[in-house]
Amino acid sequence: MSLPHAILTALLEKPSSGLELTRRFDKSIAYFWSATHQQIYRELGRLEAEGLIRALPSEQPARGQKREYEVLPAGRDELARWTAASQDPKPLRDVTLLRLRAAAVVGTAGLETDLRRHRELHARQLATYLEIEQRDFPPGKDGPQDRLRHLVLRAGIDLETFWTQWLDHALSEFAHLPDTDGTGRPGAGED
Amino acid sequence: MSLPHAILTALLEKPSSGLELTRRFDKSIAYFWSATHQQIYRELGRLEAEGLIRALPSEQPARGQKREYEVLPAGRDELARWTAASQDPKPLRDVTLLRLRAAAVVGTAGLETDLRRHRELHARQLATYLEIEQRDFPPGKDGPQDRLRHLVLRAGIDLETFWTQWLDHALSEFAHLPDTDGTGRPGAGED
DNA sequence: CAGCTTTGTGCAACTAGTTGCACAAGCGTG
DNA sequence: CACGCTTGTGCAACTAGTTGCACAAAGCTG
Numbered sequence: 001m002s003l004p005h006a007i008l009t010a011l012l013e014k015p016s017s018g019l020e021l022t023r024r025f026d027k028s029i030a031y032f033w034s035a036t037h038q039q040i041y042r043e044l045g046r047l048e049a050e051g052l053i054r055a056l057p058s059e060q061p062a063r064g065q066k067r068e069y070e071v072l073p074a075g076r077d078e079l080a081r082w083t084a085a086s087q088d089p090k091p092l093r094d095v096t097l098l099r100l101r102a103a104a105v106v107g108t109a110g111l112e113t114d115l116r117r118h119r120e121l122h123a124r125q126l127a128t129y130l131e132i133e134q135r136d137f138p139p140g141k142d143g144p145q146d147r148l149r150h151l152v153l154r155a156g157i158d159l160e161t162f163w164t165q166w167l168d169h170a171l172s173e174f175a176h177l178p179d180t181d182g183t184g185r186p187g188a189g190e191d
Numbered sequence: 192m193s194l195p196h197a198i199l200t201a202l203l204e205k206p207s208s209g210l211e212l213t214r215r216f217d218k219s220i221a222y223f224w225s226a227t228h229q230q231i232y233r234e235l236g237r238l239e240a241e242g243l244i245r246a247l248p249s250e251q252p253a254r255g256q257k258r259e260y261e262v263l264p265a266g267r268d269e270l271a272r273w274t275a276a277s278q279d280p281k282p283l284r285d286v287t288l289l290r291l292r293a294a295a296v297v298g299t300a301g302l303e304t305d306l307r308r309h310r311e312l313h314a315r316q317l318a319t320y321l322e323i324e325q326r327d328f329p330p331g332k333d334g335p336q337d338r339l340r341h342l343v344l345r346a347g348i349d350l351e352t353f354w355t356q357w358l359d360h361a362l363s364e365f366a367h368l369p370d371t372d373g374t375g376r377p378g379a380g381e382d
Numbered sequence: 383c384a385g386c387t388t389t390g391t392g393c394a395a396c397t398a399g400t401t402g403c404a405c406a407a408g409c410g411t412g
Numbered sequence: 413c414a415c416g417c418t419t420g421t422g423c424a425a426c427t428a429g430t431t432g433c434a435c436a437a438a439g440c441t442g
Contacts, residue, residue, distance in 0.1 A: 032288035083290050097347075170342055
């Protein structure tokens with residue numbers, strides 16, 4: 001239940017049309033919350049129906065015609081309520097870790113190449129984040145809002161750093177692992 | 192599309208009934224892939240229908256009667272195929288980061304308490320993982336399977352470490368932040 | 383001005399995960 | 413033996429996200 005709140009945040013930062021929102025999601029918000037344009041349009045409809053946002057009055061509203069939205073007071077209230085409300089962190093769910101665990105049972109054949117690719121993707125993402133950090137958070141810029149946003153970006157940077165390092169570690173393990181081929185029997189118990 | 196493969200892995204490690212699987216998920220697999228018993232039963236049905244697993248022949252199959260499953264060769268093949276297949280890492284999606292970004296716009300009121308709670312939850316999870324590490328991976332135990340499983344646990348440990356530290360950092364920022372109350376206007380642009 | 387690309391909005395169908403509940407068998411206890 | 417608790421299996425309805433596609437207007441290009 002977070003997409004509507006992501007949209008409210010983005011619209012408060014700047015009123016936008018659906019496509020503009022989509023682009024801003026791709027470019028900045030996707031670092032911690034990704035969404036497709038279909039999801040965004042659907043959600044804009046719902047938010048408008050609930051009276052949390054409204055379309056800026058413009059010429060004639062028609063299909064294929066731009067519609068800009070802005071947040072209404074009720075929307076801001078809802079966002080503030082949601083931000084302050086207690087929420088449980090949801091458990092990790094990571095396919096790569098699962099694949100590694102599976103590899104312990106059926107063998108590591110073929111896995112290494114893809115892990116290497118992941119390592120590069122994470123390294124590239126990290127580089128992108130570091131550029132953004134340099135550009136958007138120069139030494140002087142440290143108002144309250146900047147500090148909070150910087151904190152969020154920092155999480156992204158540190159997570160990508162973690163994954164690159166962890167994958168390096170994993171790959172180096174692979175290097176001196178006997179090349180299991182899928183016939184290995186489970187030896188030890190588990191938990 | 193990973194739950195079936197998580198189940199195949201678990202069943203290869205040890206043939207089990209639905210409830211046993213559920214418990215093993217809670218206790219060990221949930222560290223990187225959580226699932227409810229309803230999901231597991233549904234998936235067991237599908238896997239059986241597809242011929243990847245089968246119920247061990249037992250007394251009379253009836254409702255409320257235990258059914259143990261084991262993986263068939265086709266199931267092992269499918270798991271090996273899936274493990275080796277290339278998959279894109281999916282983008283981060285984290286509610287806490289979103290809340291912080293929202294707080295930059297509507298104010299941080301009420302957020303601190305919950306972040307403090309998160310910090311404790313992550314610290315506790317970390318402690319649990321460290322116990323498991325001590326118990327299951329003593330210095331001697333380093334066969335190929337152990338190394339891979341240890342690697343997975345290590346990811347869990349390092350991620351929990353990261354979150355505890357990051358939350359500490361966030362909370363210390365909060366300490367010398369003017370106590371915004373939700374009326375703060377957005378000052379800077381974004382991207 | 384015909385045809386192509388870009389900008390913009392949106393529906394429909396599907397997949398995966400969550401929530402709530404039902405039902406059966408077995409076991410222990412007053 | 414009636415009652416409640418535990419073990420065990422499972423359906424139904426819902427929510428959130430993904431995928432594929434349709435359609436309209438505006439601008440550009442030969």
